[in-house]
Amino acid sequence: MTRLSRVRLTLALLIATALLISCNTEAKKQQVRLGEASRNLGEAYMASNNYTAALRELLKAESMNPDDPYLQNDLGLVYLNKNRYDKAVAHFQKALAIDPGYAPARNNLGTAYLAREDWDLAITTFQEVAEDLLYATPHFPMANMGWAYYKKGEFEKAVEAYQSALDLQPTFIVALRGLGKTYMAMGRVKDAIEPLDKAIEVAPKVADLHFEIGMAYLRLRQTDKALDAFRKAKALAANDKLAEAADQEILMILNKQ
Numbered sequence: 001m002t003r004l005s006r007v008r009l010t011l012a013l014l015i016a017t018a019l020l021i022s023c024n025t026e027a028k029k030q031q032v033r034l035g036e037a038s039r040n041l042g043e044a045y046m047a048s049n050n051y052t053a054a055l056r057e058l059l060k061a062e063s064m065n066p067d068d069p070y071l072q073n074d075l076g077l078v079y080l081n082k083n084r085y086d087k088a089v090a091h092f093q094k095a096l097a098i099d100p101g102y103a104p105a106r107n108n109l110g111t112a113y114l115a116r117e118d119w120d121l122a123i124t125t126f127q128e129v130a131e132d133l134l135y136a137t138p139h140f141p142m143a144n145m146g147w148a149y150y151k152k153g154e155f156e157k158a159v160e161a162y163q164s165a166l167d168l169q170p171t172f173i174v175a176l177r178g179l180g181k182t183y184m185a186m187g188r189v190k191d192a193i194e195p196l197d198k199a200i201e202v203a204p205k206v207a208d209l210h211f212e213i214g215m216a217y218l219r220l221r222q223t224d225k226a227l228d229a230f231r232k233a234k235a236l237a238a239n240d241k242l243a244e245a246a247d248q249e250i251l252m253i254l255n256k257q
Helices: 003-047 051-064 070-080 085-098 103-115 119-130 140-154 155-168 171-184 191-203 208-221 224-237 239-254
Strands: none
Touching: 003 051, 051 070, 051 103, 051 208, 070 085, 070 103, 070 119, 085 140, 103 119, 103 140, 140 155, 155 171, 171 191, 171 208, 191 208, 208 224, 208 239, 224 239
């Protein structure tokens, strides 16, 4: 083979290789686009609470574009809503392995640990999120941390976490309610009234808040206020269980009068 022939052969191989790489790159881009389309459809199903249909689309998207951290986070959320906590944890961890700075996935991982009752892992995870200066809503992980400490029975730490959340967002109902519940568990019933009352000011139609402040008034032997709170809870209750509990408290108060 002459030198010219060798040059021509080399050029032909280079061109063929370039064409193959170009085709593979375009095919990969097409896979990514199809995966994103399925992810978008899955997110639409999630928004309408159709988690089975969402899972179908998201798994299809994963088969085409598994390295999408947003997709892995979506899968975690779907499994979380289906009470498949181990799978949820695995997908949130995948999202973070792809993008360690993806704070919403880290917060969701903490929520999955809460659901799994892994309190210590939840606390560690929420602490990491709360310390992320770029995270827009640090009061959420702080309140979640408060709940984890509450479930562990470490009430002083729970109070500290809830108060930190309220320093950031004074009208955050989750933290106000959590703080009230924690004070109740500590026997600090008078202290529980203020955060529960503030929560009711923000969300007057939440039946659970009226029930909980009713229990506080009952323990303080302020029966008129307790009776009024239980009646509101019963009227607002969206489920029979809470309505029945409120009704029982009302009957007990009336029978003692």
